[in-house]
Amino acid sequence: MKNIIFILFLVSFTAFSQKVVENDSLLLWQSGRPLKWEDFKGPQLNHYGNVLAETHGEIKTVSCIWSNENIPIFEVAVFLDKNNSWTITDDLESLEHEQVHFNIFELFARKIRMKFSDLNKRKIKSVSVYRDTFDEYLEMNRKLQEEYEVDVLVNQDKQLEWKSKVAKELEELKEYEYIPEE
16 A cells, blocks of 8 residues: 555656656746746736736656665756746736746755755655655745745835846756756
8 A cells, every 4th residue: 555655646746757848838947048928828817906927837846767776866847837827918027027936936946956966865765755845845935936026016126136136046056957858
């Protein structure tokens, strides 16, 4: 029974197994490929207040291989869900705002990759440890996304601060950038 639960977890944790850079519904976060308004294909879902667009990012495991020592090695990537991301504007400031949201997703993916690398070095075999780590960082990502949204609300100076702060943190974690194999 324990093996069946483990297999079910592994299937759900690594449900996204093909290497996608871009297709009709997904766009991989890449440093040289900023968002474009054409990427926002979803219907307007939650128009309230001054919300002009929403970015639906996803941090996913894209593959898992097992080392010779039976240690799981996960690849983690960030995608824009084009069909659930929407906009009712085409102004540059709003696009830059949405790009920072997407960059925050990548920031937490890099933190996950860094932590997974540490777990691999420590030869941690328990997939549940990786899952718990993944879930913990997803929650931190959610909280920072909310903090960003509230902090920059109609405040261009704060927007520029956040853009710079997130870019700096991405640079500090550059070695953990996901670059898919060709």
